[in-house]
Amino acid sequence: MVTLQDILYQVKIRSVNGNLQTAVNGLQLDSRKVNSGDCFIAVKGVHQDGQQFIEKAIAAGATSIVSETFPEQSRDGITYVQVENASEAAGLMANHFYGEPSHQLQLVGVTGTNGKTTVATLLYKLFTALGYDCGLLSTVQNRIAGQVYEATHTTPDAISINALLRQMVDAGCRFAFMEVSSHAIHQRRIAGLQFAGGVFTNITHDHLDYHETFDEYIRVKKMFFDQLPPQAFAISNLDDKRGQVMLQNTVANAYYYSLRSVAEFKGKILENGLTGLIMTINDQEVHFRLIGEFNAYNLLAVFGVASCMREDRQEVLRCLSVLTGAEGRFDYVITPREHIMGIVDYAHTPDALENVLKTIRELRKGDEKVITVVGCGGDRDKAKRPVMAQIACDYSDKAIFTADNPRSEDPAEILKDMEAGLNTAGRKKYLSIADRREAIRTALTLAGPGDIILIAGKGHEKYQEIKGVRSHFDDKEELENFIGLLDK
Incomplete structure (x- = not known):
């Protein structure tokens, strides 16, 4: 039996009302999921405050409540614990409730604006190829020793993370x-x-709707490395302007990777084409199936992690050479007859979009046109909308602005925000088509033999959210459907 006292270790407690020997059957952050004997942790979220749902949680069977302030009225038989930070308490309590699963694994975290999914996925694929049972928590999917589970967030809530890590340990993952x-x-x-x-x-401008300033966004990312233990390793991109800043105060063992400077993990691109990358990593020449400079950085990061975990470098490079990336990351198809190349990519920040379009420019062998279909999400950072629109026009022969996930916003207003950023040259290159399906179809209609179409922003996502309703929508599926019609 697990008691409340057992799992409150390290939690900063302000006061207690009730019995800490109360049994805890489960932990919940959502009052709708509470079962009899559960502990409800009332966390203040971005849109809702868990404090408002304490009574609902008790009615559903919760026998203990953890929150930052006590409710005005307490109920007999319920234990209330007031803590300094409910979010932090949820993480610490979940860690203890599930038997400290992260202590029984070699857990590696990947952070940054772009590349997180590809690096984490490549690490999972690499260590699986090296013969280990592994786990993966990513934007695209969660995996436990080969079994696939749907992912709903880039990083799940604290209770879900620990529950998944527990499953990984129980499945034999190392x-x-x-x-x-x-x-x-x-x-x-x-x-x-x-x-x-x-x-x-x-790190580039993103999530400023949440963090408000770029400096705050940097500070938050840096917190991850500041909190790593002395026995851990910290690997950073030396070519990024903030690469050294990230590791400034870490007590972990610090390493860098780079294409342009001297670093522990040094790479050089020899050739970049449709067949993949040929590059040297620490003076070893290797052909990789991945395409683009951004993937060269991803590969260096993965090689760095494997090196820090003392894996044989030759075997690591051999396995990496045959791996593909994550779904929806430079995911492409080529039409059989016209040889039109259609690329689906998750690029949803200015930097990511520019990187993908620069890579496409390098793939061009002649005067092939580049047509970019791109939108910006609703209820998110508005500052990047005009920037992304101009980037699309700068690097494309034709840009088609369309809906991404407009959420509660009017797609027409989002398109206006994008159009506002265009210079005179950009205004001659774009179309605005709010219907994403129609925008993709139009791009294929405009494309000629050998042309390249980029559909950016949603990547692996299988839905589109409009006015709070999620409907099935898959960019790659749409692309393949229209390609099928073209080739008939």
């Missing part, structure tokens, strides 16, 4: 790789986890 988002760091969802290492990919 390693786990997870994306660590800035939201998760700031909301203390990773509190209580023991990381064997951390990776920084890069």
Whole structure:
């Protein structure tokens, strides 16, 4: 039997009303999921405050409540624990409730604006190829020793993380790789986890709707490395302007990877084409199936992690050479007759979009046109909308602005925000088509033999959210459907 006292170790408690020997059958952050004997942790979220649902949780069977303030009225038989930070308490309590699973794994966290999913996925694939049972927590999917589970967030809530890590331990996993988002760091969802290492990919303007300033966004990302233990490793991208800043105060063992400077993990691109990358990593020449400079950085990060975990470098490079990336990351198809190349990519930040379009430019062999279909999400950072629109026009022969996930916003207003950023040259290159399906169809209609179409922003996502309703929508599926019609 697990008691409340057992799992409150390390939690900063202000006061207690009730019996700490109360049994805890489960932990819940959502009052709708509470069962008899559960402990409800009332966390203040971005949109809702868990304090409002304490009575509902008790009515559903909760026997203990953890919150930052006590409710005005207490109920007999219910134990109330007031804590300094409910989000942090949730992480620490979940860690103890599930038997400290991160301590029984080699857990590696990957953070940064772009590349998190690809690096985490490549690590999972690499260590699986090396013969280990592994776990993966990513934007695209969660995996436990080969079994696939749907992912709903880049980084799940603290209770879900620990429950998944427990499953990984029970399944015999030795390693786990997870994306660590800035939201998760700031909301203390990773509190209580023991990381064997951390990776920084890069940082560019994103999530400013949440963090408000770029400096705050940087500070939050840096917190992850500041909190790593001395026995861990910290690997950072030396070519990023903030790469060294990220590791400034870490007590972990610090390493860097680079394409442009001297570093522990040094790479050089020899050739970049449709057949993949040929590059040297620490003076060893290797052909990889992945395409683009951004993937060269991803490969260096993965090689760095494997080196820090003392895997044989030759075997690591051999396995990496045949791996493919994550779904929806430079995911492409080519039409059989016209040889039109259609690329689906998750690029949803200015930097990611520019990187993908620069890579496409390098793939061009002649005067092939580049047509970009791109939108911006609703209820998110508005500052990047005009920037992304101009980037699409700068690097494309034709840009089609369309809906991404407009959520509660009017797609027409989002398109206006994008159009506002265009210079005179950009205004001659774009179309605005709010219907995403129609925008993709139009791009294919405009394309000629050998042309390249980029469909950016949603990548692996299988839905589109409009006015709070999620409907099935898959960019790659749409692309393949229209390609099938073209080739008939």
